[in-house]
Amino acid sequence: MLGGAPDLEVVGEAADGSEVERLVGQHAPDVVLMDIRMPTVDGLAATETLRARPQPPEVIVLTTFNTDAHVLRALREGAAGFILKDTPPEDIVEAVRKVAAGEPVLSPAVTHQLIAQVSSGVGxxxxxxxxxxxxxxxxxxxxxxxxxxxxxxxxxxxxxxxxxxxxxxxxxxxxxxxxxxxxxxxxxxxxxxxxxxx
The missing domain is CATH 1.10.10.10 (Winged helix-like DNA-binding domain superfamily/Winged helix DNA-binding domain)
Known part of the structure; x- marks a missing residue:
């Protein structure tokens, strides 16, 4: 999907969150498209680790919204936004372009729903x-x-x-x-x- 966009280059792919930091150190991408649900180290922990680096890449979190209450924490840790897994491929490509240009990728309506869902919790x-x-x-x-x-x-x-x-x-x-x-x-x-x- 991303490989078909002439202005984007896929420099690495991690099968597990534990590979993310090493690959980012090796390839220095501008944007990381991060799935929340991964074995061993999930996308939330990997996002926190990446955003703590000097000159970190931007992170877009992939979520299924209704089941991923942790996405708010990823945004608090500095993710540039989130997109739903059922988003059309061309919109995912556009989201990567926007985040690379410094624009967050968030739907205000979905963001307000998500914030309301999670903000009633502890703390x-x-x-x-x-x-x-x-x-x-x-x-x-x-x-x-x-x-x-x-x-x-x-x-x-x-x-x-x-x-x-x-x-x-x-x-x-x-x-x-x-x-x-x-x-x-x-x-x-x-x-x-x-x-x-x-």
Whole structure:
């Protein structure tokens, strides 16, 4: 499927999560398409390991949604998004292109369902307190942008809503990522949700 895309090169394939770190070290891919369910080391543990590396590759998590409650943790660990296993092949190829270009791959509707499914679990109150403290460290405009990201809005939608230019919104997003030591806007959205703002 990926081999048929002229602008993508498949540099390695792991049969097990325990092979992922070695292959990434050997081939230095831009994007890793990670299945959550693998023998020995699952995709969640492999994602955590990869995102802890210096200059880590972007990770897209493959999930079956209804059964993979752990995908939220993968997003918290810095995965750039997730796609469902029954996604049409051309959409999976496009997801790899988007993530390679720095865009997260998330459907806002599915993301909100997934967050709601998992966020009712243990540790929710502690996460909420931590998230509110982190948001409090932002400036007023940065906080407004973070909340809008948590609502699944694009940079263009945020710009219109807050009467800003798109480059200004991008600057705010970059500052939020830096200040809060986050990897991508997915993590901003999760933080906003944990804080109860989205």
């Amino acid at each position: 929710r109150d502690a996460r909420g307190t931590r998230a509110r403290e982190q948001l409090a460290a932002l400036g007023d405009r940065e906080r407004e942008v973070a909340v809008a990201v948590g609502q699944g809005k694009s940079n263009a939608e945020i710009a219109t809503e807050l009467h800003l230019s798109v480059p200004t919104v991008k600057t705010h997003v970059s500052r939020i990522l830096t200040k809060l030591h986050l990897n991508n806007r997915v993590q901003i959205a999760l933080l906003a949700h944990d804080a109860g703002t989205s």
